[in-house]
Amino acid sequence: MATLEIECPVCAEVLELTDEDRAELQVGDVIVCDSCHSEMEVTRNDGGEDFELELLGAMTTCPNCDEEFEVTAEMLQAAPMTRAQDGVEVALMTCPHCRAKFELELADEES
Ligand SMILES: [Zn+2]
Numbered sequence: 782m783a784t785l786e787i788e789c790p791v792c793a794e795v796l797e798l799t800d801e802d803r804a805e806l807q808v809g810d811v812i813v814c815d816s817c818h819s820e821m822e823v824t825r826n827d828g829g830e831d832f833e834l835e836l837l838g839a840m841t842t843c844p845n846c847d848e849e850f851e852v853t854a855e856m857l858q859a860a861p862m863t864r865a866q867d868g869v870e871v872a873l874m875t876c877p878h879c880r881a882k883f884e885l886e887l888a889d890e891e892s
């Protein structure tokens with residue numbers, strides 16, 4: 782049975798989808814990453830390698846104004862990456878509410 786491996790856009794965990802899994806998935810369905818619990822919506826599922834996901838975004842809370850907002854794949858790509866003092870890779874996010882910048886630690890468990 783063919784297994785499609787997709788990489789979580791947030792934590793790079795590899796998610797395996799069997800043909801059986803995919804047969805049950807429809808465009809618009811949501812997959813949740815086992816590792817970081819990000820939600821991804823299926824945007825294409827036409828068989829073979831023809832499979833696409835769109836990150837629905839992880840929710841995070843701004844440490845400055847306490848507003849919760851969604852971190853999308855675009856925001857992560859646009860965010861400068863840096864390393865915190867303990868060597869953890871963090872993204873420098875800008876809060877859409879108060880415009881404060883803060884470091885967002887990506888849920889990148891050791892794998
Ligand atoms: Zn993940």
Ligand SMILES: [Zn+2]
Pocket residue numbers: 843844845846847848876877878879880881
């Ligand atoms: Zn804020």
